[in-house]
Amino acid sequence: MATENYSIKDLEKLSGIKAHTLRIWEKRYGIIKPGRTDTNIRYYGNEELKKILNISLLNQHGYKISAISEMNDEEIAEKASSVGLFSQNGSTDENLLLSLIDMDEQLFNITFSGLMMKRGFEDTIISSIFPFFHRIGIMWQAGTINPAQEHFFSNLIRSKIIMATEALNKHPETNADVALLFLPEGELHEIGLLFYNYALRARGYRTIYLGQSVPHDSLYRVITICKPNLIVTGMTNPITSKDFMAFSQQLCEFAPGLNIYFTGPIPAGVRDILPSNARSVKDLLSLMQITQKA
Template sequence: MTSEMYSIKDLENLSGIKAHTIRIWEKRYGIVQPGRTDTNIRYYTNEDLKKLLNISMLTQHGFKISAISQMADEEIAQKIAALSIVNQPDIYGESLLLSLIDLDEPLFNKTFLEIVMSEGFENAIIRYIFPFFRRIGIMWQIGTITPAQEHFISNLIRNKIIVATERINRSPDPALGTVLLFLPENELHEIGLLFYNYVIRARGFKTIYLGQSVPQQSLDRIMTARTFSFIVTHLTNPLPQEDFMNFCHLVCEAAPGIDVYFTGPVPENIQGKLPKNALLKKDLLSLLKMDIV
């Protein structure tokens, strides 16, 4: 189904409300009214999904479905707005999801700004944006959202991190040295590495950010020409252990005596003998706890 046509399973995955409960609410309260395709398959629209997301939020805060069913859409919106004043962390996730579903950039910008004002930039990314990415990653895998929707949100967040990095009002400390950040060949998921770059720069290091899919030969030449305090890379694409170990040895041998941090879900599951200067960090929090940062 398209992003405008959701199955009841899609609604369950997105709203957190069980399909069985949605069906009961349909029959008993007329909460949503599914349409039918030409082949008589039931489907739901964006408006149905948004209504269920709002209802889910109200029921989580003690409202009875029997009372919600009597509310006009405007009253439901008012109740949600009132909740947002005292329960912002709960509202943020739903607002981010709605901005994804509707491709609503103003809503995303408003929500993100509220989170940053409340939590600070780093916590906004760590506590809200990365968990949100894990959520939409699952939805993308099961086909609940489209690649276009995922790309829409990814580019908005990517731009936020780049702008925040450019606004860092701190000169690099020469005593800390330079950090190299890169993604290996065929690795295109850049947001995690962009945030590492922000975090490391904010702590006074100079960084050289190479970005996506850097050929090993080019990497070798840079490592030969420069000295680095440490090196960070990030792997998310599925990779056989043998291939990872080969990559790990190539990078570490090109940078003898320099700590190389391999981050992301791929290194997390690796077992085997690593070079002495290879350090596996499964997630962002692990990297942030490094003494050097």
């Protein structure tokens, strides 16, 4: 479990405000008050982080730090909410971050709906949510969020993608191409695959979605039954070049006449020696362009 103790460098990374500036604000205005460990090391808790994020929002929208310093915590949070939730000029990442840290589903839904109104569902996921997941990964590795917070946020996004897929209410034509989507054994992070499933359905494909951690031995039977026109798979867990080549070769031999799209990071040195029907996809937009119907 990650602690709720942040260094001033953590605050800098999460808020975008330089550590030097934070120290000046702390000394001159007393805006945040660090705690101290038994060994006298300064640290900041979740309340300080949330306050700094709110101050960052206000500062971005023209409030001077001298004026902010005269507000109490409730006034800062209230004004940040009023300028942040309905702003047309950014603040999205801060609101997403606040919803993650505070596990605030209402704030997340308001922020997500605002993005949807401006960008539409697909661009919201590609341009805002997936880059934010990258940020979450860095935070998780640094110990600034805990697994429960990451699961909370991931499940909110998972739910949004599933609902959007159901809302398509789109019946593919009888001769529509079939896309088979799955993650290999041990792969559990299916948010990207769920979005591929949505995007392919939106483009008229009939999709067969198998989801996470599919036993390799069952794939040949599935391919025989479904007769897909293409296969989409991928992995996020670390894998050696040797193991990746073994997996890709076996899968490509199962379906020699199909293009098989491998998403996610691929070990260095194997991209140029993949089987002839293997396709490396570097990001979401690449697959969408490759599979875009005329």
